[in-house]
Amino acid sequence: MSKEQNMSATMVIRSVSPQITTLSVPFLRFNRFKFGGRATIVRLQTGNLAVFSPVSLTQEARDTVTSLGGNVSYIIAPDIEHHMQLGPWKAAYQNAQVIGPEGLREKRAKQGNEDVVIDHIFTKENKRSIKLPEDFAREFDVEYFDGHANKELAFLHKPTRTFINADLVFNLPAYEQYSKTGENPESGVYGKLMAMILGIHGKGQQRFIWWATAKDKNSFSQSAKVVAGWDFDKIIPCHGDVIETEGSAVFKRLFAWHL
Template identity: 35%
Template sequence: MKHFENDTVVREVTPGVWTFSKPFTRYGILPIGGRSTVIKLSTQTDGKDDLWILASTPLTLETKTKVDELGVPKYLISPDSDHHLFLGEWKRVYPAAKLIGPAVVAAKKPELKFDGVYGKDPEETHYGFEDEIEARYFSGFIKEDIAFLHKPSKTLLEADLIFNQPCTEQYSIVGGSGPFFGATFTPYTKQAKKLLWKGVKKDGFDAMAVDSIAVSGWDFERIIPCHGDVIENDAKEAWNEAFKWHMQGKD
């Protein structure tokens, strides 16, 4: 199921998992595409489905209308240091939703009250969605990304760990597909491995190896990145290839 909201493509990727894909330029000049993802949880509030939302794009009137149709936002998630631009507007509209993100974002957004902070809270902390959505905090990555697994749909969600350019869906309304990385920047390219390697903190390589191997062990069939097209097939292979240097050693 797919429909369009101005420049945003809204799609039910798999039952209960909706993406909001739109154009986005890094630094205002580099087209990489943007995406929010909404997941229906098995719980309800006042007879409506609870929603877990990776909130990475603007909360336009059209987006809000669709979100309200789907259910009640219960969790608003920031997946890494760069994906926080629109958290404030989401939280203002949905003040009852729990705001959760990495420590680096909580530090950047002191005006927002976070209900959960990866990298600051004890590792065993549960925020309430863990029965359905598992999380892995990449402490060794400079952007402190968090990978999420929606277990019922076998869907992996992530922000800047994997790009899958060109971002055809995200630019399908306005035209073009985001020429910054072109058709060559996928998890299978050497450029992707270099980006992941250069993005590691000075003392973070051991942690990156442990975390990338842990995610590789998850049971997922697709990857929904924030930048680029959804990886619908061979998702585990794509992950393993992107993190090959971290999991097996750099050649």
């Protein structure tokens, strides 16, 4: 079975709300840790589609885009890690504008990835002044965590009170993302370890955020306070299950040391 056939067989496509569809897939970090991966597609009030953290562009993913109207207007790489499928999506939807953080294009060039122009680049200097397209800006609040190790962009979809992120909040084990594989995402030493460190219960993830991801703690804390002030109920992470409700309380607990 080819890689794409395998991804087609294991991709979980779900309508989270009338406006939001997720494409969830199995993903091994460092070929050991069952993180899972997730793309999030938001249908704007204009009918335009915004795709966050694109995963493999399988035929099923293409069909899903078509069923949602087909007009991919924005492709978002929310940090310098979640970009590996940027090239295929941009090639398929050439009119889409790309949103990402500083350093992303340079990293892609160094890795030998396709040269994709980043149309809207968030930097530490412009994070409070950058102008995004009107239909996107009308529905989303954006906070750039320049103090995060991966240069994270966080998004609030205001109409659905949904917080969309890449590596800010994890919710392991990745049950949904591994649900078609026949594998237990919390099995083995690594599975149990990740559930302990990157689950939403206990102090593991709180410590991980403080010691591993917040490289500039002052800037990181400022951004965390911005997100803590947002009005959201649901959290859609890239890694692990969707937090369906009380997401704001989860965020404030995990980021308490920064608040």
